[in-house]
Amino acid sequence: MKDILRILIAPLTWLAAFSAIYGLHGVLCASGISGQTLGISWVRLILMGAYILVILGQIALVAVLYHPKFASRSSFVRFVSHATGWVGLVAAIWSLAPVVMTSHCG
Amino acid sequence: MKALERHRKLTTIWASEPGFRGWFSTVNHTDLGRMFLTTAFFFFIVGGLLAMLIRAQLATPHSAFAGAEIYNQIFTMHGTIMMFLFAIPTFEGLAIYLLPKILGSRDLAFPRLTAYGYWCYVFGGSMLLVAMVLGIAPEGGWFMYPPLSGPIHSPGINTDFWLIGITFVEISAIAAAVEITVSVLKYRAPGMSLDKMPIFAWYALITALMILTGFPPLILGSVLLELERAFGLPFFQVDLGGDSLLWQHLFWLFGHPEVYIIFLPAAGVISTVLPVMCRTPLLGYGWVVAAAVSLAFLSFGLWVHHMFTTGIPHMGLAFFSAASTLVAVPTGIQIFAWIGTMWKGKPDLRLPMLHILGFFCTFVIGGLTGVMVAVVPFDWQAHDTAFITAHLHYVLFGGFVFPIFAGLYYWLPHFTGRQRFFRLGEFAFALIFVGFHVTFLAMHWVGLLGQRRRIPTYAPEDGWTTINLISSVGSFVLAIGIAMVLLDVILHGLTFYRGPRNPWNAGTLEWAMTTPPPAYNFASLPHVTGREPLHDDPELPARLARGEGYLGTPKHDWRETLTVDIASGRPDMHVIYPGNTRLPIVMSAVTGLFFLSLLLKFYWTVPVAVAGVICLAWRWVWKQGRKDDLEPMSLGRGLKVANAAMSRRSPGWWGTAFLLTANATFFGSLLFGFAFLWTVAPGWPPPAWLAASPFELGAGLAGAVLSSGAMRHTMRTNRKGGKPVLGLILTLAGALAIAFACAALMTRAPAPVEHAYGATLLVLGGYGLFHACLAALMVVFLIARVRGGYTSSGRQAEFSIVTLWVDYAAVIGVLILLVAHASGFSS
Numbered sequence: 001m002k003d004i005l006r007i008l009i010a011p012l013t014w015l016a017a018f019s020a021i022y023g024l025h026g027v028l029c030a031s032g033i034s035g036q037t038l039g040i041s042w043v044r045l046i047l048m049g050a051y052i053l054v055i056l057g058q059i060a061l062v063a064v065l066y067h068p069k070f071a072s073r074s075s076f077v078r079f080v081s082h083a084t085g086w087v088g089l090v091a092a093i094w095s096l097a098p099v100v101m102t103s104h105c106g
Numbered sequence: 107m108k109a110l111e112r113h114r115k116l117t118t119i120w121a122s123e124p125g126f127r128g129w130f131s132t133v134n135h136t137d138l139g140r141m142f143l144t145t146a147f148f149f150f151i152v153g154g155l156l157a158m159l160i161r162a163q164l165a166t167p168h169s170a171f172a173g174a175e176i177y178n179q180i181f182t183m184h185g186t187i188m189m190f191l192f193a194i195p196t197f198e199g200l201a202i203y204l205l206p207k208i209l210g211s212r213d214l215a216f217p218r219l220t221a222y223g224y225w226c227y228v229f230g231g232s233m234l235l236v237a238m239v240l241g242i243a244p245e246g247g248w249f250m251y252p253p254l255s256g257p258i259h260s261p262g263i264n265t266d267f268w269l270i271g272i273t274f275v276e277i278s279a280i281a282a283a284v285e286i287t288v289s290v291l292k293y294r295a296p297g298m299s300l301d302k303m304p305i306f307a308w309y310a311l312i313t314a315l316m317i318l319t320g321f322p323p324l325i326l327g328s329v330l331l332e333l334e335r336a337f338g339l340p341f342f343q344v345d346l347g348g349d350s351l352l353w354q355h356l357f358w359l360f361g362h363p364e365v366y367i368i369f370l371p372a373a374g375v376i377s378t379v380l381p382v383m384c385r386t387p388l389l390g391y392g393w394v395v396a397a398a399v400s401l402a403f404l405s406f407g408l409w410v411h412h413m414f415t416t417g418i419p420h421m422g423l424a425f426f427s428a429a430s431t432l433v434a435v436p437t438g439i440q441i442f443a444w445i446g447t448m449w450k451g452k453p454d455l456r457l458p459m460l461h462i463l464g465f466f467c468t469f470v471i472g473g474l475t476g477v478m479v480a481v482v483p484f485d486w487q488a489h490d491t492a493f494i495t496a497h498l499h500y501v502l503f504g505g506f507v508f509p510i511f512a513g514l515y516y517w518l519p520h521f522t523g524r525q526r527f528f529r530l531g532e533f534a535f536a537l538i539f540v541g542f543h544v545t546f547l548a549m550h551w552v553g554l555l556g557q558r559r560r561i562p563t564y565a566p567e568d569g570w571t572t573i574n575l576i577s578s579v580g581s582f583v584l585a586i587g588i589a590m591v592l593l594d595v596i597l598h599g600l601t602f603y604r605g606p607r608n609p610w611n612a613g614t615l616e617w618a619m620t621t622p623p624p625a626y627n628f629a630s631l632p633h634v635t636g637r638e639p640l641h642d643d644p645e646l647p648a649r650l651a652r653g654e655g656y657l658g659t660p661k662h663d664w665r666e667t668l669t670v671d672i673a674s675g676r677p678d679m680h681v682i683y684p685g686n687t688r689l690p691i692v693m694s695a696v697t698g699l700f701f702l703s704l705l706l707k708f709y710w711t712v713p714v715a716v717a718g719v720i721c722l723a724w725r726w727v728w729k730q731g732r733k734d735d736l737e738p739m740s741l742g743r744g745l746k747v748a749n750a751a752m753s754r755r756s757p758g759w760w761g762t763a764f765l766l767t768a769n770a771t772f773f774g775s776l777l778f779g780f781a782f783l784w785t786v787a788p789g790w791p792p793p794a795w796l797a798a799s800p801f802e803l804g805a806g807l808a809g810a811v812l813s814s815g816a817m818r819h820t821m822r823t824n825r826k827g828g829k830p831v832l833g834l835i836l837t838l839a840g841a842l843a844i845a846f847a848c849a850a851l852m853t854r855a856p857a858p859v860e861h862a863y864g865a866t867l868l869v870l871g872g873y874g875l876f877h878a879c880l881a882a883l884m885v886v887f888l889i890a891r892v893r894g895g896y897t898s899s900g901r902q903a904e905f906s907i908v909t910l911w912v913d914y915a916a917v918i919g920v921l922i923l924l925v926a927h928a929s930g931f932s933s
Binding site: 012018019021022026027047075076077079080083091095096099101103105 | 402403407422424428672778785786
């Protein structure tokens, strides 16, 4: 089961993070938080902070999947888990990029 | 033992009852797979006829063919049947028939569950068909949006048929998903490590996991909407704290993964059939597995792209637009892997290959229009037009029907042991291909000209007349093509033209048996050393028939197989299956009585049905098990392993774990719904909050700690040979404390019919109460088993399974009570 987990963990983490940031966005918009720091609204700052955390988390996962201590003994599982690890990272960067680009709460 | 003698003995042990009586008592996966597929194709024909009625209606302007009310029922039933009664059951049927054969096993993990799922599907589907015949079919579209489907705008019974019938059918999908997941992970031939699994098994595993996590949100949505319709709990009524957008979230949390749940098995068929047709191994096996896994996960991040026009903030739209474009990448990897396989091999243009080529043309177009509608400004223009209808048909017909026809013709010789004599199939393919593209290319066009989907008619001055007529003519050509496929298959069945055992020279294990397959699949189980065992060892079928594999000597009239370690494929357990029984059909009929009682509002029969299900479930489990410890079993070839009952991680434990995964998704969706209403719905705060009770909260939390702790202590005591009854009684007390706290929450939820807050607390409490009572019932069952002598320090499988349920009840009990009482404290 650990090998299945190695394959699934990175995209699963992306999915959880993606849903969480979407939910956070909804909560922040509903809460009516206002104010700015360095010309950037607090809502966007919080979302950007979460975005960076998610990316760092996915990078850490990729590193763990490559680490000999945690990697599978099966070369096939290593290959697939590395591939899905990168999928998780790229998906996080790409799908959550709107937090730095588009208008929020409108 | 000679091969013929072995065959006769195994047939005696494994065969279903002869004649039509066997249909009702069989638990054999070959029988049930065929029954699933036949029933699914029956529904396909019904859904297809409804499509013809739609096209007849739209062929001319101001058509009087069907009135608007009937037309609404026709298109709703067309979508519902094709999605829920054809596509998913076809996957289930194919997987049920095929998996044990390609994995080198004798049956699926839980044969009675397979039968139960099949009969739930038949009864649930029949409910919908009866509604249609009576003219009271659902009429709110296959995604049944409230407020249109709510009690105010759809007061009749039509919508209830959809909500209750589909939920009943989804029991079948969940059952099959648990079955498939455990079977792929555990019921494989020795030596079949993850890298040696047939590619179809990977796709089936991924699809089953998607069903386990994708279907529960829809089941929840259906439950909530039915509660609103039947008892006035206002989850989707804006003026009472509900929000109809909650339905859309729950529906599309299911609905978008559903598209991939339909596509991925078809991709599995292509990845299996295409290399055989091209006479070369699949190019990039590892890449294809990684792409399929990625596609499955990404598909869960797309649901809002069906809601681009609902007024969601731009940033939310952009998240899902970005994720929607991303999904093209793993799809593209698979497409290129298939193209590379064709490039590397020598494609043989036989009938399955023609359908695969039809898939390529059609699905790629559907994928490209999918990228178009993933772009928000385009979607705003095309939303709810015939363009979208055309897009989804390109994806689903291209991505599912063509591959399934390829699979049908590929495995037809396996189903029947015969080869095709007449050549209608090639002509049928041409008609289907031309008819489909004429129909739906035209529909793209008329959609871009502004024709809305689901309109019953239009005026001549709209300028859509010619295009609609072309589309309708195309659809009838398509229908003739499909009728010819049906005729071809019937002729195939009637023509006794014996075919060779492996007509395609394929390398996978399903061709290592005689065809049509014997009830036991393999006379002895193979040891696998590669992905294509028949190419590695062409003598394998003969050696297996001679009993040179595992479990080659039938004993005690047991239906035996073995399980393996998930990663390595090393044998780890010996399994004895149950025999033929009518228990599944009886239990699904009683389950049907429960749903029918709700539908017809005969509430006095609901407890009768619940009691019936409990009694039958009790009997179901009670019949399993032994009163003596089994020594490690000899599997042959010098290998001995313990029986599953002696293991803490028995197949039942794995099945429970995956069932609870689906259950947890349901619960997570419920919490999401609560949070969504609280933060997004306009009618909040509620007029009254729950008065938090430290006593009830404390009792529930203490019960959770007690039940979980006592159950663990009981397991340890049993393992050491001690008496477990006292620990079980403490566990029972803990579960009852959780039940008390949840029941108290239900009784004190503030005015559930007046605001969605109270309604949600009521449902949360009900969910907790149900699981606490279920855990308590299981503990009582376990006490009875201990007293009956069915457990010992060695036979511990049942303790592990009950522990999972007790822990689950404890965890959700704690979460429910914390969420509910915290809302009271915070107010």
